Structures are given as C-alpha cells and as structure tokens.
Amino acid sequence: MPELPEVETVRRTLDPWIRGRTIDDVRVFYDGLLRDIKPDAFQRRLTGRTCDGIGRYGKYLLFRFGDITLIVHLRMEGKFYIKPGDDPKDKHEHVFFVFKDGMSLRYHDVRKFGTMEIVPRDREMEGQGIKTLGPEAIRDDFTAAYLHERLKKTSRAVKTVLLDQKIVAGLGNIYVDETLYRAGIDPRSRASSLNARHAARIVDAAKAVLDKAVALGGTTIRSYTSSLGVTGRFQNDLMVHMREGEPCKRCGETIVKTKVGGRGTYLCPDCQDIIPKE
DNA sequence: AAGGGTGTTGAAAG
C-alpha cells in the first residue's frame, strides 16, 4: 500500500496509538527485511525504548525512539496490524513489536519486499534510500522551475522521471497516472521536450491529486484484508488508473492501458497530449 | 496451467 498518501495515512493512524508506548520485546520471523542489522541486535536496540512519534519522508516511515529512529519502507504490500501480543501469528506477519501493555504492532508483508533500518536520530536523512530522495511532491520546494530543470536533462518518458524518487519523492504508479491525466500530458511524452508551462501543470496537478488523496485516506485497491490505516476512499476519485475500457469521466473516450518503462499505464487518448506531437 | 502482472526500489547490465 505504499505511495505518499497511503504512507501518510498509516502515519496518522499509528502515531497516536504508538506515542508513549514502550517496547517490551521484538520478534523477527523473517530477517530479509532488516538492513545491515541482525535480528538479535535489532531486538536489543529497540527493547525498552518508548516511541516519541512517527514521521515520514516520501514513502518512508520514521519511528522515533529517543536518539534512534527506525526507518520502515512498505514497498509493495507492507502493512501494520495491531493485535493482542498472544494472538497466533499470521503466515505473512514477519516482525512483532510487543509493548508493555501486552498489545503488539505487527508488520505484515506478503511479498517480503519491505525494509527496516535503525539509524541515529540525528542522521535520519542519511538512511539507506532516504539520503537520495528528491523534494517531496507535496511540498513547496517541488517547484515548476526545479522540475523543468530536471526534465530538460533526460530523454526518458515523463512518467518514468516522475516515478524516480531521486527527482521527486512520493509519487508511485497510481498517482503518476492521475497526475499526468490531470495535467493533460501523455505519460509517454519525452521529458526533454516539455516546456516550463508543462512542468508547472505537472507540479500543480501532483499537489492537487496528492492533497486530495491524503484527505481521503489514500487509495485501497486489491484489498482483501482491510487493515489498520489502509482502507482509503480515493479509489472513487481515480480518473484513469485501473479504468481500462471505461469511459473518460471528462470526455467519454475509452481509457486505454499501455506500458511505460515496464509499468502498467492508463491514460485518456483525447485528454492527454503526446509531446512532441508525432 | 504456465506465464504475465502486481500501490517498489536498487543493483547489474547495456
């Protein structure tokens, strides 16, 4: 469930619950998630610590425990559940954080792609992955001038550039499609041929799309189990993503699905212009 | 019923 709005929704849901709670035990069932730390050291570093709150940068969650921070990335399917500590372990639960009151926070991830890393609190932004992130798509430092500069320098498709977290942090496959639809630009357009005006439209569209998605608690698709903080309502607002064969909500043209940079990509052939024109 | 696809990312290969 991980693009910026879904991660922010998890943060907002979990933060008030975990704030002030103290870890009594950590149990790791699959250590492939842990970056540069062994399960016993991971357990030792966190046990006895009290959480001061959760931050977020791009798609990364930052669990703060005094002078250390646990950085978590949900990748494709990571989720958190809160359950009594003695509930039986689900097949896809890989890490338990058991708190002093007997409740547990469990990391659930069918594909096991997620990552966890512990860094000093004052070096949070040097964590693996985080240190290379570009400005967040929803913040003021993601400007049209900045994006235009970056677009100019590459021949890649504009969608591929927007998915690159080193360029801009927070957009993923759903919201890039929605952003480019709103901006009226075909995702296959060559980045270097977009002008300053196009860049401005993309920046405005990304902020509008993400702000609304955050307000609605993100998007829930393919959700077999609705869990803590993952059931959003933005799916009703999707204009193109997952709408292959359906009519465009603006012009009635049929939404098509294609492939850009190896990713499934949805667009309206009438509302989105390919640049440069053929 | 095998193969392609999946809200991601980084390492390897070209």
Place this chain on the structure above:
DNA sequence: GCTTTCAACACCCT
C-alpha cells in the same frame, strides 16, 4: 554518465 532490465517474493488472473 545515462537508460533499461532484472531480481527480491508470493499470489492472482487469464
């Protein structure tokens, strides 16, 4: 360098 492909993993859908 820059860009594309692939691998990590499990499951769902043709």
